[in-house]
């Protein structure tokens with residue numbers, strides 16, 4: 001798919017999802033994770049914050065009370081229209097939204113104290129491009145906080161998991177494993193300080209909540225129920241309990257900082273293969289890996 005076609009495709013899908021993103025109720029896990037994003041980004045009252053792939057502004061609004069200014073960018077006009085409507089309804093004055101591609105951030109180098117991106121990475125075809133952009137616009141000693149659902153370190157599980165995610169939302173490109181996600185951030189030259197993993201359990205209907213296309217919802221349910229009956233966890237602990245289908249996603253939060261000298265791009269360290277993800281990460285990058293069970 002050409003980039004322009006892909007952009008249009010993502011815009012169409014999220015324009016369709018926008019209404020549901022605003023209406024859906026936040027889970028206790030999500031609320032906890034928003035607080036963890038704010039803590040990891042170490043936002044204080046003079047900070048300028050960039051929220052990349054901001055959607056309807058969930059993260060932007062959560063960070064706004066602690067910051068001087070939050071700028072949210074997204075390529076879906078529909079999602080941004082909802083974000084602006086919410087800003088108006090809530091009377092929030094220090095959040096601004098702009099239509100922009102994460103691969104070409106409309107900001108000078110070193111212009112933000114913190115950059116956050118929640119649930120954007122798995123929509124990017126070449127996430128190195130977008131994460132490099134995020135690092136570019138970060139000031140020296142600025143913090144980057146990336147949150148995304150991750151998949152298994154086991155390639156077969158990850159392939160099946162990602163295929164199911166693409167059937168749910170065709171704009172989904174690929175959820176990375178935790179080691180791939182931290183390597184991705186490290187390749188920009190930022191120093192990865194921390195990686196947390198938060199399990200998020202949902203039933204099928206909650207997971208499908210934002211998908212505004214009944215035919216997808218029905219067909220995927222048949223496929224996933226069959227997988228669950230066959231005992232396939234599919235990388236997301238797929239299971240049937242009392243006739244209800246359940247999934248557990250792992251949400252990773254990766255925090256990195258730009259050094260006082262700025263950015264020195266480097267190639268990814270090797271390693272992080274099947275089954276070694278956690279030990280490799282903590283050993284080679286000196287980061288704190290915490291498996292958290294959010295509320």
Ligand SMILES: C[S@@+](CC[C@H](N)C(=O)[O-])C[C@H]1O[C@@H](n2cnc3c(N)ncnc32)[C@H](O)[C@@H]1O
Pocket residue numbers: 010011014052053054055056057058059073074075076079100101102103117118119120123124
């Ligand atoms: C799953 S939503 C997450 C929204 C928001 N970050 C949140 O956590 O609620 C993903 C968002 O990424 C946006 N997106 C996808 N590809 C993008 C790109 N290349 N540049 C900017 N935004 C993009 C979509 O339009 C959508 O709003």
